Amino acid sequence: MGGLVGDAARIAAAGGDDGASVFSILVLAVLVAFAAAFFTFLVRARIAREARDAAVAREMALRRQFDAVMSSSRDGVLITTRHGDVLLLSDTATQILGVTRTEMLGRSIARLPLRIVDERMRPVLAQEVFAPRADDTVPRIVGVPGRRGTDDVRWVQVSSKLLTGEEDGEPITVTTIMDTSGLREAAEALNRSDAQFRKAMQNAPVGMALVDLEWRLMEVNRVFAEMMGSTVVGLRGTPFSALSHPQDRNAEDDQLQRLYDGFQTRFTCEKRYVRADGHVVWAVLDVGLVRYAGGAPDHYVVQLRDTTDDRMTSELMAHRALHDPLTGLANRTLLQDILQRLLSDPDDAQVGVVAVDLDGFKGLNDRFGHAAGDHALVHVAGVLRGAAAGRGEVARIGGDEFIVVVHSDDCAAVMKDIADAVHDGLRTPLQIKRHQIRLSASMGFAVADDDIAAGGPAALLGAADGAMYRAKAGGRGRTEAYDSRVQGPSESESALTLELDDAVRRGDLVLHYQPMYDLSTRKVVGFEALVRWQHPTRGLLLPGAFLPLLKDRDLAVVLGTTLVEQAAEFLAAQPDDQTWVSINVSAEQLGNSEFADSVLTAIGKHRLSPQRIVVELTEASLVAPNTRVRHELTELRNAGVPILLDDFGTGVSPLSYLRDLPVSGVKLDMSFVAGIPEDPAGARVSRALGALARELGLATIAEGIETEAQADFLANCGWRLGQGWLFGVAQPAQTLLDMGLDTGIFLIDPRPRDEEGVLES
Ligand code: C2E
Numbered sequence: 001m002g003g004l005v006g007d008a009a010r011i012a013a014a015g016g017d018d019g020a021s022v023f024s025i026l027v028l029a030v031l032v033a034f035a036a037a038f039f040t041f042l043v044r045a046r047i048a049r050e051a052r053d054a055a056v057a058r059e060m061a062l063r064r065q066f067d068a069v070m071s072s073s074r075d076g077v078l079i080t081t082r083h084g085d086v087l088l089l090s091d092t093a094t095q096i097l098g099v100t101r102t103e104m105l106g107r108s109i110a111r112l113p114l115r116i117v118d119e120r121m122r123p124v125l126a127q128e129v130f131a132p133r134a135d136d137t138v139p140r141i142v143g144v145p146g147r148r149g150t151d152d153v154r155w156v157q158v159s160s161k162l163l164t165g166e167e168d169g170e171p172i173t174v175t176t177i178m179d180t181s182g183l184r185e186a187a188e189a190l191n192r193s194d195a196q197f198r199k200a201m202q203n204a205p206v207g208m209a210l211v212d213l214e215w216r217l218m219e220v221n222r223v224f225a226e227m228m229g230s231t232v233v234g235l236r237g238t239p240f241s242a243l244s245h246p247q248d249r250n251a252e253d254d255q256l257q258r259l260y261d262g263f264q265t266r267f268t269c270e271k272r273y274v275r276a277d278g279h280v281v282w283a284v285l286d287v288g289l290v291r292y293a294g295g296a297p298d299h300y301v302v303q304l305r306d307t308t309d310d311r312m313t314s315e316l317m318a319h320r321a322l323h324d325p326l327t328g329l330a331n332r333t334l335l336q337d338i339l340q341r342l343l344s345d346p347d348d349a350q351v352g353v354v355a356v357d358l359d360g361f362k363g364l365n366d367r368f369g370h371a372a373g374d375h376a377l378v379h380v381a382g383v384l385r386g387a388a389a390g391r392g393e394v395a396r397i398g399g400d401e402f403i404v405v406v407h408s409d410d411c412a413a414v415m416k417d418i419a420d421a422v423h424d425g426l427r428t429p430l431q432i433k434r435h436q437i438r439l440s441a442s443m444g445f446a447v448a449d450d451d452i453a454a455g456g457p458a459a460l461l462g463a464a465d466g467a468m469y470r471a472k473a474g475g476r477g478r479t480e481a482y483d484s485r486v487q488g489p490s491e492s493e494s495a496l497t498l499e500l501d502d503a504v505r506r507g508d509l510v511l512h513y514q515p516m517y518d519l520s521t522r523k524v525v526g527f528e529a530l531v532r533w534q535h536p537t538r539g540l541l542l543p544g545a546f547l548p549l550l551k552d553r554d555l556a557v558v559l560g561t562t563l564v565e566q567a568a569e570f571l572a573a574q575p576d577d578q579t580w581v582s583i584n585v586s587a588e589q590l591g592n593s594e595f596a597d598s599v600l601t602a603i604g605k606h607r608l609s610p611q612r613i614v615v616e617l618t619e620a621s622l623v624a625p626n627t628r629v630r631h632e633l634t635e636l637r638n639a640g641v642p643i644l645l646d647d648f649g650t651g652v653s654p655l656s657y658l659r660d661l662p663v664s665g666v667k668l669d670m671s672f673v674a675g676i677p678e679d680p681a682g683a684r685v686s687r688a689l690g691a692l693a694r695e696l697g698l699a700t701i702a703e704g705i706e707t708e709a710q711a712d713f714l715a716n717c718g719w720r721l722g723q724g725w726l727f728g729v730a731q732p733a734q735t736l737l738d739m740g741l742d743t744g745i746f747l748i749d750p751r752p753r754d755e756e757g758v759l760e761s
């Protein structure tokens with residue numbers, strides 16, 4: 001169009017006379033050209049407008065669809081120009097970034113009020129964050145202000161891509177923004193709980209292990225390692241089964257399979273493991289399976305609790321329930337159970353007991369030896385069984401003391417019958433070596449009336465005992481019945497109690513000393529002091545006959561003090577200054593420090609080394625030591641006086657008492673020794689207790705040794721010292737001093753264990 005008008009103008013400028021007509025033609029042409037041009041312009045503009053309207057409509061439709069897609073997406077989208085001006089921002093993006101669309105659109109990203117930090121909380125520029133990056137595979141993680149205040153940061157994942165424009169060639173940057181706060185918190189929580197779990201595991205008081213699906217130890221804690229006698233590092237990667245006792249190797253296999261297959265969520269089993277040092281430990285295993293979120297098995301979590309102590313205790317209990325190993329009769333425990341049951345569950349029948357005590361048994365023992373004594377006891381047991389003949393239960397409750405329990409409608413008559421039958425049976429002489437021995441027994445019996453029944457087994461046995469003492473006082477081989485009408489419940493006892501009172505204050509109670517031998521050198525290293533009462537009419541009484549009557553605490557304390565002084569004098573009179581004396585003390589005599597004072601006074605007075613006086617306390621009396629008793633024992637131990645646990649193995653106390661009390665050594669109860677070597681339970685328990693005591697660093701003393709076989713067996717399973725009739729009975733101080741025994745040195749360490757040692761931890 002411009003060209004045509006230009007031509008017309010040139011022609012007009014070059015015009016002459018006939019220029020007027022030429023000019024009009026030119027003007028017309030120009031006008032026509034203009035009109036044509038204008039028309040073309042109008043048409044083109046309309047087409048363009050229509051096209052633009054369609055494009056706008058399409059763009060709006062697309063935008064609505066786009067917005068719908070954007071707003072339903074968890075990710076926000078931001079589109080900027082190459083220069084960083086914001087072209088588009090989805091709703092999600094506005095929410096994540098905490099901005100409004102109006103403050104963003106059309107503005108440069110560099111000028112926006114965005115506070116962005118990197119993972120170390122250092123501020124970063126928005127234009128850097130949203131700039132396209134060549135490597136888009138690693139998204140950036142940045143923090144933007146959260147909704148919960150100034151310190152709150154929401155972590156977002158940003159990835160930007162540069163897109164080259166298709167038609168107009170203008171490139172744009174598309175950024176997706178994903179809020180990862182939730183994911184990140186979950187991951188952190190996982191990390192945190194994992195760390196907490198590991199910490200808890202390391203410090204758990206039970207053994208714990210993480211075990212892989214091949215049943216190999218991935219991680220174990222300290223307790224677990226100690227239980228196995230190994231180290232945490234040493235156990236990592238070890239097949240768990242390699243620690244098993246060979247016989248228990250596959251004990252958990254089936255259960256593991258069931259766990260793996262999802263039939264159970266955890267299981268428990270008890271089995272044996274072998275420690276690195278070869279010792280066997282029992283343990284209860286508690287196994288759970290940890291699965292991935294999808295349910296696939298990942299690893300096992302195992303808890304292990306050492307039950308060796310429990311096992312040993314239950315073996316002990318089983319052993320205690322057994323009968324007297326020498327005679328096969330019920331023992332005292334069983335007798336108690338029987339009486340308890342009968343008395344607490346009364347029926348129409350009566351309950352009564354016959355107390356049987358051999359006459360002159362000690363003399364027989366002294367004259368013919370312990371083997372003969374045993375032979376006699378077995379014989380008497382047979383006579384008693386025959387006499388009872390199914391009418392009563394026979395028990396042996398002490399050296400030569402037996403009890404027959406009768407449960408019958410006519411108790412007294414049956415018991416009288418049985419007693420007569422016993423006297424008859426004993427009339428047949430017993431062949432010992434080349435001698436014909438005549439045995440006899442004194443018997444007393446009692447029926448449980450209401451008063452006695454209320455006092456339980458002890459009252460019934462006490463009543464029969466009282467009758468038996470009257471029989472003994474009347475001469476050998478007699479029977480007396482307890483009769484509440486002619487004799488108060490404790491008349492004979494209270495008579496003896498009164499006498500005892502005098503005897504204690506007069507000092508008639510004396511100590512006899514039984515030598516204690518070093519089992520390996522067979523030399524005397526010490527003595528056990530055993531109290532005796534030289535009774536004017538009853539003869540030499542053993543402690544079982546009078547100590548139970550010593551109910552007055554003050555009197556017991558006086559006796560204790562007198563005996564400590566006696567023992568100290570005996571020690572001072574010894575030719576050597578290394579042998580020691582162990583003194584028995586009951587828990588009732590302790591608590592007010594009088595006993596400890598008397599020991600310390602005697603030590604000072606006779607200038608004795610404190611290790612030469614040793615204190616023996618029965619395990620039973622220590623079941624629940626009160627703090628004052630504990631204090632007094634600790635006081636003694638701290639002064640260097642060793643403390644021994646007597647009758648070890650008979651108490652029901654948990655073995656942990658051993659390490660909690662100030663104990664320096666243990667004395668194996670003679671009931672275990674009696675069964676050696678024939679009785680497998682006795683032998684097994686002796687061995688186990690010996691190992692335990694040595695493990696705890698305690699001195700080991702076995703008592704009641706009557707045969708060489710017992711001495712050998714005990715020495716072989718670690719019992720260092722021993723006493724018993726094999727070596728000698730308890731004798732008066734002067735007799736022993738006159739004998740001039742072959743002595744050796746074995747002092748008991750009052751503090752056998754390091755206070756900081758493994759055991760205390
Ligand atoms: P215990 O301390 O267990 O004493 C061991 C008992 O076994 C003693 O009986 C001892 O004579 C006896 N005996 C020693 N060797 C053998 C043996 O080879 N075979 C057999 N069958 N027995 C043997 P005893 O002297 O009758 O003492 C009985 C209990 O009286 C003692 O048991 C002790 O608990 C208590 N006792 C003894 N003396 C005292 C004391 O001075 N004070 C206190 N509180 N209690 C004492």
Ligand code: CA
Pocket residue numbers: 528584616646
């Ligand atoms: Ca003792």
Ligand code: CA
Pocket residue numbers: 646647667669670703
């Ligand atoms: Ca004992």
